[in-house]
Amino acid sequence: MGLFSKIISKIKGTPDGSSADWSDLEVALIDADLGPELTQQIMSAARSAKADDPHEGILQVLRASLSTKPRTIVRAHQGVTTLLVVGVNGTGKTTSAAKLAGLLSSEDSRVLLAAADTFRAAAVDQLRTWGERLDIDVVHGADSADPASVAFDAAQQANARAMDYLIIDTAGRLHTKNDLMAELGKVKRVVEKVSPVQEVLLVIDATTGQNGLLQAKVFAEAVELTGIIVTKLDGSAKGGIALAIEHSMGIPIKFVGTGESATDIAAFEPDSYLQGLL
Ligand SMILES: Nc1nc2c(ncn2[C@@H]2O[C@H](COP(=O)(O)OP(=O)(O)OP(=O)(O)O)[C@@H](O)[C@H]2O)c(=O)[nH]1
Numbered sequence: 001m002g003l004f005s006k007i008i009s010k011i012k013g014t015p016d017g018s019s020a021d022w023s024d025l026e027v028a029l030i031d032a033d034l035g036p037e038l039t040q041q042i043m044s045a046a047r048s049a050k051a052d053d054p055h056e057g058i059l060q061v062l063r064a065s066l067s068t069k070p071r072t073i074v075r076a077h078q079g080v081t082t083l084l085v086v087g088v089n090g091t092g093k094t095t096s097a098a099k100l101a102g103l104l105s106s107e108d109s110r111v112l113l114a115a116a117d118t119f120r121a122a123a124v125d126q127l128r129t130w131g132e133r134l135d136i137d138v139v140h141g142a143d144s145a146d147p148a149s150v151a152f153d154a155a156q157q158a159n160a161r162a163m164d165y166l167i168i169d170t171a172g173r174l175h176t177k178n179d180l181m182a183e184l185g186k187v188k189r190v191v192e193k194v195s196p197v198q199e200v201l202l203v204i205d206a207t208t209g210q211n212g213l214l215q216a217k218v219f220a221e222a223v224e225l226t227g228i229i230v231t232k233l234d235g236s237a238k239g240g241i242a243l244a245i246e247h248s249m250g251i252p253i254k255f256v257g258t259g260e261s262a263t264d265i266a267a268f269e270p271d272s273y274l275q276g277l278l
């Protein structure tokens, strides 16, 4: 039985739910990184529903806090569908870009990867290794090339080769570094000289805690985010931060990462995620 279920059944077992049980539930919600706002909403829903079914009360608030935007990749009307993968350092951008490329290619799409993390030579090698493993071409530039120029080059190649998808990996950047955030806007604008970018996917590490919400807010100011990839859900983190971001910013979670292998990625399924969370 999950932690929440245990607490909820304790609350159900007592006539009015002893105050200790309620604070246990509150602590569990905060622990799952749902954040203060969502936690308070859930608490009041659970309290008012306690006589009948606190579990259902909580589920309802969680469901209502989910984005209503589509969770599938937005496709280009014609030509290449371009995805830009962004986020702070070490969240799993490169791994997720590669996994996504593998997933789309296994569905018979023609996919090209772009190594626009030109900050470190090792970053380009990391994506190229994935490319070899998955048999997917990776466009890269010379050492410390301008990331926007690599992305531009990749967009031209994707067009010329009639690819279905172009997935652009970018360097990790701290949301507190203004120049790096501005660079992201530039990468997008330069790519859009060739063809529109359909998706800007923010990669959030499930273990990141409440800082994830701040990351999302700052990234959203630099580029218009269209979706979230939550990684490392195979660990102990419940990933409530992603839900807090959906709730507060209305950006849909599109994919989840559950490990380090190519196939450890899945489309986000709200119901099973919420059941897991509870
Ligand atoms: N367990 C687990 N590990 C993951 C997952 N996604 C990524 N990782 C691991 O997290 C580490 C960082 O992943 P990267 O893909 O290099 O992260 P990044 O965001 O590209 O990092 P920078 O480019 O340095 O900012 C690697 O060891 C990955 O194998 C996941 O879903 N689960």
Ligand SMILES: [Mg+2]
Residues within 6 Å of the ligand: 093, 094, 095, 117, 123, 169, 170, 171, 172
């Ligand atoms: Mg990377």
